[in-house]
Amino acid sequence: MPLTYIRYELLRTLRNRRFFLLSLGFPLVLFFLIAGPNHNVHDFDSTGVSAPLYFMIGLASFGTMGAMLSSGARIAGERAVGWNRQLRISPLSPRAYFRVKVLTGYMMAIISLLALYAAGISLGVSLTADQWLKMTGLMLVGLVPFAALGITIGHMLTPDSVGPAMGGSISLLAFLGGTWFPIPHHGFLHDIGQYIPSYWLVQASHVAVGGRPWSGMGWIVIAGWTVILSLVAARAYRRDTGRV
Amino acid sequence: MSSPAVVEPRVTGSRSEIELRGLVKSFSGREGPIRAVRGIDVAISAGETVALLGPNGAGKSTTIDMLLGLLEPDEGTVSVFGRSPSQAVAEGAIGGMLQTGQLIRDLSVRELVAMMASLYPAPLAVDEALGIAGIEEIANQRTQKLSGGQTQRVRFAVALVSDPRLLVLDEPTVALDVEGRHAFWTAMRAFAARGKTVVFATHYLEEADAYADRAVLMAHGEIVADGPTTEIRARVGTRTIRATLPGVELEALEGLEGVSSVERRGAAAVMRCGDSDAAIRALLQAYPQARDIEIAAAGLEEAFLELTSDGAGT
Numbered sequence: 001m002p003l004t005y006i007r008y009e010l011l012r013t014l015r016n017r018r019f020f021l022l023s024l025g026f027p028l029v030l031f032f033l034i035a036g037p038n039h040n041v042h043d044f045d046s047t048g049v050s051a052p053l054y055f056m057i058g059l060a061s062f063g064t065m066g067a068m069l070s071s072g073a074r075i076a077g078e079r080a081v082g083w084n085r086q087l088r089i090s091p092l093s094p095r096a097y098f099r100v101k102v103l104t105g106y107m108m109a110i111i112s113l114l115a116l117y118a119a120g121i122s123l124g125v126s127l128t129a130d131q132w133l134k135m136t137g138l139m140l141v142g143l144v145p146f147a148a149l150g151i152t153i154g155h156m157l158t159p160d161s162v163g164p165a166m167g168g169s170i171s172l173l174a175f176l177g178g179t180w181f182p183i184p185h186h187g188f189l190h191d192i193g194q195y196i197p198s199y200w201l202v203q204a205s206h207v208a209v210g211g212r213p214w215s216g217m218g219w220i221v222i223a224g225w226t227v228i229l230s231l232v233a234a235r236a237y238r239r240d241t242g243r244v
Numbered sequence: 245m246s247s248p249a250v251v252e253p254r255v256t257g258s259r260s261e262i263e264l265r266g267l268v269k270s271f272s273g274r275e276g277p278i279r280a281v282r283g284i285d286v287a288i289s290a291g292e293t294v295a296l297l298g299p300n301g302a303g304k305s306t307t308i309d310m311l312l313g314l315l316e317p318d319e320g321t322v323s324v325f326g327r328s329p330s331q332a333v334a335e336g337a338i339g340g341m342l343q344t345g346q347l348i349r350d351l352s353v354r355e356l357v358a359m360m361a362s363l364y365p366a367p368l369a370v371d372e373a374l375g376i377a378g379i380e381e382i383a384n385q386r387t388q389k390l391s392g393g394q395t396q397r398v399r400f401a402v403a404l405v406s407d408p409r410l411l412v413l414d415e416p417t418v419a420l421d422v423e424g425r426h427a428f429w430t431a432m433r434a435f436a437a438r439g440k441t442v443v444f445a446t447h448y449l450e451e452a453d454a455y456a457d458r459a460v461l462m463a464h465g466e467i468v469a470d471g472p473t474t475e476i477r478a479r480v481g482t483r484t485i486r487a488t489l490p491g492v493e494l495e496a497l498e499g500l501e502g503v504s505s506v507e508r509r510g511a512a513a514v515m516r517c518g519d520s521d522a523a524i525r526a527l528l529q530a531y532p533q534a535r536d537i538e539i540a541a542a543g544l545e546e547a548f549l550e551l552t553s554d555g556a557g558t
Contacts, residue, residue, distance in 0.1 A: 004362035008355055015350040082345030086402065089312050089333050089340040090363045 002092065006100050013074070013104050023070055024112055027063030031055055031119050034180075039123045045182045049206060053127075056120030057135070058179040060113050061201035064139060065173060067108035068146035069166050071101045075154025076162040079240070094237060101154075102147040109143055138204035138214055142222055145197045148229035155236035173198040197225045260287035261441060262311070262410065266320035269306050280306040282465035283320070288443065290409075293436050295452035295473070296445040298462035304445040305343055307462070308414045311443065312340050324410060332410070336364040339408030341399050343415045343445075349388040353379060356387055357401050364406035377401035377431050393424030397431065404435050411435065413444035417451065429455050483520035483541050485527065487534040488512050500526040512536070 014020060038044070038051035047054060078084055087097060113136065117125075127135070149169075157165055174180065176189070177198025183189050193199040200218040207214045269281040281303040288294050296304045309315040310322055313329030324332040332338050347356060354370060361367035374380050377397045382390065390398065396416060404411060413432070417425040432455065436442045446452055452459040453473050461469040469475075482504070488511050489497070497506045497513055502523030505516045517523040520539055527534060 002363060005359055008351060008359035008362075011355070012348065012350040078348055081348065082342055083348045085314060085342050086340075086345060086399075088314060089338060089342075090360065090406075091334050091336045091365075092363050093334070 002096055002100070005092070006103060009100050009104055010107055013108065019070070019073075020108075023066055023108065024063070024115055027059045027066070027112060028115055028119055030062070031059040031116060032123075034059075035120075035123055047182050047206070050125070052120055052123040052125045054182070056116055056123075056125055057139075057204060058174075058202055060116045060139065061142075061177060061198055061204075062170065062174045062179045063112035063116060064109040064143055064201070065146050065198060066166070066170050067112045068105040068143050069150045069153060069170060070108060071105040071147065071150035072153030072157070072166060073159070073162050074104075075101065075151065076157055076159045079155070080159050084240070094234075098151060098233070098237075101151055105147050105150055106140070106143070109140075113139065134207060135204050138207055139201055142197060142201040142204060142218075145222060145225035145229050148226060148233045151233040152229060152236050155233070155240045178202040195221055197222055261290045261325055262286075262288040262443075263323045264307070264311065264320070265323075267307065267310055267317045267322065268319040269303075269310060269315060269317050280465055281310070281317075284462070284465075284467050286460055286467070286470070288441060290441055291439050292458060293442040293456045294444075295456035295459045296443060296462060297447070297449065297452045297459045298445075299447055301464075302447075302462040303465040304447075304462055305414055306465075308343075308412055308443070308445055312338060312342075312412060336366070336406050337408055338410045338412060339403040339406050340412045341403040341414065341416055343418070345399060347387040347390070347395060347398060347402075349386070351387055352384050353387060353390070353398050353401075354383040356398065357405050360402045361405040366407060367405050368407045370405065373401045373405035376404060376434050378427055392419045393421070393427070396420060396424070396428060400428065400431060408440070410441045410443070413442070415445050415447070417446070417448075425451075483517050483539055485515045485517055485520060485523055486512050486536075486538045486540070487515075487527065487531075488536040489531055489534050492531060496530075497527075500530065502526065 035052045035055035038055075041051035043049070044051040044054045075084070092100075117132070153162060153165055153169075173196060176193055176196045177183075177200075178193060179198070179202060183193045183199060183202075194217060200214065200222055203214060203218065264284060264286040267281050267284050268279075270277040270279045272278070284303075284307065286294075296307060298304050306315065310317050311324070311329060313322075313333055322329050325337055327335070327337075329338070351359065354374065357373055358370045361370055361373070367373075368376075371380070374383055377400045379394065379397050379401060382394055382398075385394075387395075387398065396419065400413075400416065403413070416432075417428050420428060429451070432442065432444070444451075444456070456473055458471065459469075459473045460467055485503075486509075490511055492513065494506045494508060494513065497503060497515055500515070500523055502517050502519035502521070503515045503526075504518050507514050515523060515527075524537070524539065
């Protein structure tokens with residue numbers, strides 16, 4: 001692992017304050033706007049989960065997806081200034097390059113997650129240590145395909161188009177995953193949702209409070225998307241050797 | 245078609261460390277394929293500083309991208325220290341400064357150089373690299389707050405901090421003013437003096453002349469001349485003399501010593517000269533009435549056109 005390299009990459013990401021505060025702040029503001037008025041609802045929409053917990057996880061999925069996909073925006077920016085080509089003539093292997101990008105995405109995601117947990121607690125979310133850990137673990141697993149999606153976007157799009165592409169895909173994935181309202185147990189949205197990785201992010205909250213478990217379906221969907229998107233990301237990276 | 249002005253690749257005593265053999269590369273364009281590089285052979289020995297010289301569109305950057313392993317040639321092979329370019333890159337043997345490029349933001353100059361140094365097996369100390377590139381005084385500035393010249397020198401430090409055996413620079417001074425250029429080349433010389441092999445692309449004849457041991461001239465994807473810069477300078481260093489000479493026959497001027505061709509532009513005659521010193525002496529002796537005399541170096545573009553056009557090589 002290129003540790004010094006990773007350290008500077010993380011430092012660089014944290015120093016970009018505007019980017020950092022916006023990607024962190026937006027989910028927080030939305031959380032308080034949506035969950036604030038409902039903070040006394042203990043069984044939100046018969047999900048068995050309180051409204052603050054539901055939206056804490058809903059917006060955590062929204063925020064962490066954004067954090068993972070933000071690698072794409074950074075990669076697109078680096079490509080635009082020719083830095084990607086500079087890295088390709090260094091001994092940094094593609095594998096190590098991907099690892100660094102995934103780690104940076106995870107760092108942003110964990111910060112976003114912790115901020116939302118703090119916001120959730122302030123509105124009365126209360127879980128046991130075991131529940132927090134289980135929930136967090138599942139969220140982190142569920143984010144793997146988004147890491148690959150971020151890298152794919154970064155190597156296929158320009159800085160001009162990466163913003164709308166990210167915004168659009170996050171909104172759609174959040175909608176289909178149940179960030180804004182619970183996905184019904186049956187019907188069209190449920191049928192689609194099951195195949196979408198963001199749905200399983202939101203489901204992590206139910207698992208934590210002992211509701212329906214993350215079924216085998218959840219693991220299969222996440223693993224499937226991880227494999228597919230990793231292959232696409234690797235292909236996008238290989239094809240992207242030219243001058244931008 | 246007369247024989248093109250090609251000097252055979254120089255045969256040197258030492259073994260070639262870098263070899264480009266029969267390289268061909270085309271890109272697809274709107275009007276059919278663009279043949280960027282059309283079969284070139286170059287052999288470079290250890291410690292040489294070689295300029296890849298040519299006008300825009302000559303195929304220099306494509307050649308350099310193949311040398312660095314960023315592009316796969318359609319035909320031919322590249323060997324760097326007996327390895328493929330990507331192997332040499334993976335071992336940290338090549339330092340490169342690509343043509344287009346800025347720096348990534350949100351790091352100080354020192355941090356950026358240290359970050360890149362950490363990827364190599366035996367890098368220079370960061371301060372040493374900053375010293376060679378002449379950027380100690382901006383070491384703590386953020387990379388997004390540098391001038392164009394400073395950015396180029398930081399990119400240079402990034403290329404050399406790995407202490408590479410081969411340093412490749414693609415038009416490193418293209419955006420710099422005269423002073424910035426001078427500072428840049430001074431730094432390059434300091435690094436080359438450590439026994440490094442340096443290949444740089446440029447479209448400035450003066451840069452090749454001043455800073456390289458040898459120039460490889462490219463035009464239209466082919467090598468049109470390859471040799472010591474003194475030889476190249478003689479070859480493309482034609483000058484033109486322009487003078488107002490009313491009533492003088494062009495044929496008479498063509499007979500003057502040192503003049504290779506003449507054309508009329510209004511009242512003035514423009515003489516292309518192989519030896520402008522001899523030509524001006526002969527001209528003034530024969531035609532003391534000549535006035536408004538200008539002597540100018542032929543542009544490199546022009547020299548290339550002459551070297552590559554039919555009937556060239558005079």
